Amino acid sequence: MAPEGLDRRLAALRPERAAVLEGAAALLQRRLPGAAGAEARRFLDLWAAGVPDEDLAARSPEDVAGAALSLLDHGRSRPPGQASVRVLNPRPEVEGWRSAHSIAEIVNDDMPFLVDSALAALAIVGRAVHLVVHPIVPVRRDAAGRLVAFGEAAGPDAPRESMMQIEFAQGADSAELAQVAAALKRAMADVRAAVADWPAMRERLAEAIAALEGGGEEARIAREFLAWLADDNFVLLGYRRFRPTEAGIAAEQEHSLGLLRDASIPVFDVLREPGNLPPAVRAWAAEPTLLTVAKANMRATVHRPQHCDAIVVKRRDAAGRVIGADLFLGLFAANAYNRNPRSIPYLREKVAAVLAEAGVDPNTHDGRRLSNILETYPRDELFQAGVDELLATARGVLALQERQRVALFLRRDRFERFVSAIVYVPRDVMDTRLRTRIGGAIAEAFAGRLSTAYIQIGDSPLARIHYIVATTPGAVPAVDLRGLERALAEIARSFRERLAEALIAEKGEAGALAVLGRWGDAFPAGYADRRTAREAVADIALAEA
Known part of the structure; x- marks a missing residue:
């Protein structure tokens, strides 16, 4: 019973x-x-x-x-x-x-x-x-x-x-x-x-907000951004405090909270030896810039298995010299990726600065398109990239509206931990195999490892793929970006495009178009993997003989 x-x-x-x-x-x-x-x-x-x-x-x-x-x-x-x-x-x-x-x-x-x-x-x-x-x-x-x-x-x-x-x-x-x-x-x-440790981390965040009172425009932006984080827009996982030393920086481990109570977690690989920092990191640590948003090398073990987000807020003395920093480790909440960036402090100022630098009227056609590009831009890139980098990329994406082609936009991490590559390809040729081949080509060019890839396919004739390639600091090769872009364009060319080129070389444009109309879509998928376009022209000639 x-x-x-x-x-x-x-x-x-x-x-x-x-x-x-x-x-x-x-x-x-x-x-x-x-x-x-x-x-x-x-x-x-x-x-x-x-x-x-x-x-x-x-x-x-x-x-x-x-x-x-x-x-x-x-x-x-x-x-x-x-x-x-x-x-x-x-x-x-x-x-x-x-x-x-x-x-x-x-x-x-x-x-x-x-x-x-x-x-x-x-x-x-x-x-x-x-x-x-x-x-x-x-x-x-x-x-x-x-x-x-x-x-x-x-x-x-x-x-x-x-x-x-x-x-x-x-x-x-x-x-x-x-x-x-x-x-x-x-x-x-x-x-x-x-x-x-969540309550204690909330207290550290409130203290960082209070310390920014009365500090000018930069401090206002940082303060409003931190307050936005505190409003359930950031999942706090860890906290660590740093102070500068003659040799680099040192963690005040007695203040660490959450996951960062474990002193063996460096957050960034370049901080594994905080007393012996690479020159680029040492220069950044001394810069008076108040707020930095970055991706940590470590993946979160709490909530989502993604690379953690790190928010660094520097502390300055009355003369503007850096006297320390607070690092908040965690994950942006989902709505940070879904909301219009104009509603998010720090991002809204970035978007406004890019539009101002572009010199376009936001009410014009180009102004509205540029705004849309920024609003739909990969959100992590919008957080991490500088205004000049965003402006250059946004202008390049805007130009693609007039001339649709394979395009590559690259951002190198300042500390050489990774390369961020945004690739646009024709939507009708986009598939898993192409995504994998393009990612592999970029990783090989930078002697790195493909970490992740995000795809956006919408109403536009172009699909967007955002690749993150992990690289080795100090061992990132110089890359001819335009040459790499041409290589990616070649990878993305369809078999029909290659066949058309081979037919034009063989028969001239007029003759090629007629044959392409009969045979352009006749070859099975596996054929293109085994045969060249020139071999296809020969096979067509045999079939029509």
Whole structure:
């Protein structure tokens, strides 16, 4: 018999779901008689509440009962203040149930970012996720962390715990499962560190805002930007304070918060030896510019598996000399990427400065197009690039409206950590293979590694691809940009374009157009990978002979 309350819910469910849960409840009753069975069936109710009907219907009652009991058993003991993580391949002869996938079980105090951080950890180690079961359970434990009661039995004021069970692409052996477990443990520890120090990081941000009062126009822009960050537009993950030294800079580690309590995390690779900075970094550290927005080398283990954003606010004395800096590590919230940049402090001033430098009336056709280019520009680039760099690129993109072609716009990181490349190609030739080939060509040219690529395909005849290529500081080769652009244009040429060129060389323009009309789209996709356009001309001649 199902526990009280479950019967009423089963009646409203699809028959397949109800049948599986009834069967699972009956199995638990037979396997665990008495109070233990009743407890297991109550947990089954919690476990199943968020599982979609189709996922439940695809499982046998034995495996549903086994999965729920496995998570309950894992949650019976947890060290206070820590996440309990277990990763396994269930075996019927040992665990009493089976799964086509590996299982991760995570029991933790309930807090923000747990699910997305666990999924991010699995993505980083290359594991596809098939199902997430995540009941939030009121729990009462003794001082040693042993489970005393859960659910309604724990009482109305019981703290809530997150109990996750994640099915992911199966690991072949214990070493692979250990790698997954280590990634999940690190992610859960990082979530705890960031959430625990969040109030203190908010205080440091408020102090930085207050310190900018009465400091002129530059300070006003920085102050308004930091206030915008504080208004739920930035997920704070870490804080570190720096001071200048004769040899470079030094971290005041006693003030570090969140993920940056770990002194081994440099944020930027060029800061691994802060007492021996490269000349470019030393020059930047001494510059009086108040605000810097940059990408960290490290990927976030909390919330989203993306490179962290770093906000650096310098402190200056009355003479304008740099006397220190505050670094806030985190991730911009999603609306920072979706909102019009004119509504975001710091960006709105950049956009206005670019339009002013361009010397165009914003109410003219070109002015409106230039504004649209900036408003839809890759947001990370808008944060990081200078006004002169943005103006040069925006003018180049504006020119593409008149003469559509393959175009390359490049920005080198000041510290030679990466190259940002924005490439425009005709939309009708854009595909995964072309994206990969262009990215590979850029990475090879800069002796780097393709880190990521973002694609934008809209109503424009041109598609935009934004590549980030990681490079080695001090070992970035000089590159002929126009030569590289010509090479990318050649890569992007369609087989039809190559065939037209070969036919014109063979038959003249008039004769070529007639043949191209008959044969331009006749060749299968694989042909172009194996044959040249000249060979195609010869094959056409044979076919028409």
